[in-house]
Amino acid sequence: METLNDNRLIVSASPHVRSQETVASIMWTVVAALIPAVLFSIWQFGVKAALVYAFCIGGAVGCEYAIQKLRGVEVTIDDGSAFLTGLLMAMCLPPGLPWFMCLFGAVMAIAVAKHTMGGLGYNVFNPAHVGRAALLASWPVAMTSWTTMPSVLDGVTSATPLGILKQQGFEQVVAVFGNSGNLLQAMFFGTRNGSIGETSTVLLLLGGLFLIYRGIINWHVPVSMIGTVGILAFFISGQGVTGALFHMMAGGLVIGAFFMATDMVTIPITVKGQVIFGVGAGLLVMLIRTVGGYPEGVCYSILLMNCVTPMIDRFVQPKRFGVGGERA
Amino acid sequence: MFKSFRGGIHPQDQKQYSRDKAIETMPVPAKLVLPLRQHIGAPAEAIVAVGEQVKKGQCIAKSTGFVSSPVHAPTSGKIAAIAVQPHPVFGTSMAIVLEADGEDAWQEGVLVERDWRSLSNSDLLEIIRNAGIVGLGGAAFPTHVKLNPPPDKKIDTLIINGAECEPYLTADHRVMLEWPDKMIEGIEIALKLLGLNEAVIGIEKNKADAVAFLEKKCQGKPIKVAALETKYPQGAEKMLIRAITGREVPSGGLPADVGVIVQNVGTLAAVSDAVSHGKPLIERVVTVSGGLVKEPKNILVRLGTSFAQAVEWCGGLTGKAAKIVMGGPMMGMAQAGLEVPIVKGTSGILALAKSDIGGGKERGCIRCGRCVEVCPMGLAPYLFAIWGQRDNVEAAVKEGHLLDCAECGSCVYVCPAKRNLVHYIKLLKAKNAAKRK
Numbered sequence: 001m002e003t004l005n006d007n008r009l010i011v012s013a014s015p016h017v018r019s020q021e022t023v024a025s026i027m028w029t030v031v032a033a034l035i036p037a038v039l040f041s042i043w044q045f046g047v048k049a050a051l052v053y054a055f056c057i058g059g060a061v062g063c064e065y066a067i068q069k070l071r072g073v074e075v076t077i078d079d080g081s082a083f084l085t086g087l088l089m090a091m092c093l094p095p096g097l098p099w100f101m102c103l104f105g106a107v108m109a110i111a112v113a114k115h116t117m118g119g120l121g122y123n124v125f126n127p128a129h130v131g132r133a134a135l136l137a138s139w140p141v142a143m144t145s146w147t148t149m150p151s152v153l154d155g156v157t158s159a160t161p162l163g164i165l166k167q168q169g170f171e172q173v174v175a176v177f178g179n180s181g182n183l184l185q186a187m188f189f190g191t192r193n194g195s196i197g198e199t200s201t202v203l204l205l206l207g208g209l210f211l212i213y214r215g216i217i218n219w220h221v222p223v224s225m226i227g228t229v230g231i232l233a234f235f236i237s238g239q240g241v242t243g244a245l246f247h248m249m250a251g252g253l254v255i256g257a258f259f260m261a262t263d264m265v266t267i268p269i270t271v272k273g274q275v276i277f278g279v280g281a282g283l284l285v286m287l288i289r290t291v292g293g294y295p296e297g298v299c300y301s302i303l304l305m306n307c308v309t310p311m312i313d314r315f316v317q318p319k320r321f322g323v324g325g326e327r328a
Numbered sequence: 329m330f331k332s333f334r335g336g337i338h339p340q341d342q343k344q345y346s347r348d349k350a351i352e353t354m355p356v357p358a359k360l361v362l363p364l365r366q367h368i369g370a371p372a373e374a375i376v377a378v379g380e381q382v383k384k385g386q387c388i389a390k391s392t393g394f395v396s397s398p399v400h401a402p403t404s405g406k407i408a409a410i411a412v413q414p415h416p417v418f419g420t421s422m423a424i425v426l427e428a429d430g431e432d433a434w435q436e437g438v439l440v441e442r443d444w445r446s447l448s449n450s451d452l453l454e455i456i457r458n459a460g461i462v463g464l465g466g467a468a469f470p471t472h473v474k475l476n477p478p479p480d481k482k483i484d485t486l487i488i489n490g491a492e493c494e495p496y497l498t499a500d501h502r503v504m505l506e507w508p509d510k511m512i513e514g515i516e517i518a519l520k521l522l523g524l525n526e527a528v529i530g531i532e533k534n535k536a537d538a539v540a541f542l543e544k545k546c547q548g549k550p551i552k553v554a555a556l557e558t559k560y561p562q563g564a565e566k567m568l569i570r571a572i573t574g575r576e577v578p579s580g581g582l583p584a585d586v587g588v589i590v591q592n593v594g595t596l597a598a599v600s601d602a603v604s605h606g607k608p609l610i611e612r613v614v615t616v617s618g619g620l621v622k623e624p625k626n627i628l629v630r631l632g633t634s635f636a637q638a639v640e641w642c643g644g645l646t647g648k649a650a651k652i653v654m655g656g657p658m659m660g661m662a663q664a665g666l667e668v669p670i671v672k673g674t675s676g677i678l679a680l681a682k683s684d685i686g687g688g689k690e691r692g693c694i695r696c697g698r699c700v701e702v703c704p705m706g707l708a709p710y711l712f713a714i715w716g717q718r719d720n721v722e723a724a725v726k727e728g729h730l731l732d733c734a735e736c737g738s739c740v741y742v743c744p745a746k747r748n749l750v751h752y753i754k755l756l757k758a759k760n761a762a763k764r765k
Contacts, residue, residue: 009649009650009651009652009663009664009665010650010662010664010685011651011662011663011664012751013662013750013751013754014657014658014659014660014661014662014735014737014740014750015657015658015659015737015740015741015750016651016653016657016658016662016678016680016685016686017339017495017657017680017684017685017686017741017744018685018686018740018741018746019337019339019656019686019741019742019744020686021742021744022688022744022745022746023691023694023744023745025744026694026744027698055655076691077690097432110741112434118564119692120691120692120694121691121694121695121745122691122692130497227582264694264695264696264697265694265695267695268680269695269697269700269708269710270697270708271697271701284422285468317708318700318703318706318708319706320571320579320705320706320707320729320732321334321566321576321579321581321704321705321706321732322566322576322577322578322580322680322705322732323578323706
């Protein structure tokens, strides 16, 4: 098409007009939606966080470039997907993670999770979460070492709220923040410890709502996933509404539900299937947080639901027109 | 709430180019090319010889079966050739080439004034059949067949398709505004043929003037106007029936299976011309538009006029065209050049620049699900590309319900990876048809 410089016409199948949206515009819009949370995290954790971002994104994009060169296929780093994978992975890592670990995670995400499957669109698992899971398995200590935040923020300790909950119980979480009101406020605005990009619920929420408004993602996955966690926490945390709100804002749930569980490639294609995915992921999150060995389970819950996505797609199919009689 | 259906898309309607342009009659060109296949069904058979003089309205190719349609001379002149000629749908086809003599003289006895009320149904059907009338919305299915449903199908609703959901096209819009009496008479004739008491005209609400105008015009007549949501493909028969009646034509079925017959507005105006005045189908309204046409217009043009002549009459092109399309941009056919004739199914001629067509390089599917969301037939279009590439016709038909697809193109329109799903669907359908033979 591009090589036509004479008067020949393009003769191709209909339709002859297309929407403006491209894969690249989708990916870069998601990146844009994350920028407020990214800026907040750099202000919160300083240069340590910036370095993690740089190594993760650089590693992911560089790895994609190298692999596509080696595979002899078109280099598509301009589509933003590798950039987004690196960015999302960085946001799920503790600040101050050594550079070589960042690069290792990026290579696991891009080379193993994405390109061994055939590249963008073919991967079964969310690449950013594969990178994180590989790092957690390889360097469990480094991956759970939470550096204290700079002194611009008061009232925080070196452990994450979910970490304290796992080891010392909910009373201790509340005690650290003074009272439950302060705790929820800190969880909402982000003045708490945690992975680089997961702390500020409000900024992630804004980014997520922006994506829903722009039609990039639909609301079904985040609402079903976070809603499931909230309902379960209300009944089993023993803390009622406070427990529900705490669990809904804790750990990587908000970033996971809005930005990873909405990764089009690795979730069911129908809205109904996506709701099943969201509810299933929410159940697994609470299972891991309350019964499992880890304080947090968003990463694994999404990876586990990625496994059943092909099966969901097989059984949950769109309602065909003209089958099953009249619909008013 | 406006009436609608599930799925669909909202492309820019691009009707601003020609919506306010009154139908303009284009002069008869010196040469007309009249393909013997201008309809669905068996091709017509030439009944004139090269060198023969013919008059306007004279039948020059006869119908060869029940589902077939004759061709008439759009003007008077000499038969210059009967040979293979370019065709906008089939690439090439046998055609009669007519050199106009400039007299534009009607054949004796063709034009007759008749009162349709005094004619029997079989006479009416015969007139419609002999006038060569086919569906002018684009599909070109012989109208006498559609207006004569098998007796075992109980028809209770006649729907008039004035949705015109394709971007750019305004021919039907102009017919509704300028020829309402002809169209209404055509509707009354169709009601008589079907033995019904009421018809509904479905019009997208982006043609609010036509909705209001026809509501007034139809007062006291057995015709209602339904304003429909502006959404593509609102004018697809199955979607139109769903929107207006709530009924779903069953998979593999026809509108008659749910008691409905759908007719295009222009077709019914042609029915009125034929029945009341004896005029066979020798001309039609065509929208000539697109970003590159100097003066976009709705033209009343003789069949057989070339695209080039029609475009020239609209001031020519202002730049290099990337695509020339017959019909609308969603379901129309891309042409290899302008030297093709206007046929009975030509609702529009579009000259589109590269910036009009959008698109870009085809990338891998990212499973975003946009195609599933918009598919009005409730299919999963992304799978057809995979089955197409793997040549898996059986899975496409059995698991994907390939034959439900009407190729509306909504999936391709929204695809961010710019996948040519309709291309694969057409390919799979062709392979499936070949396999069955």
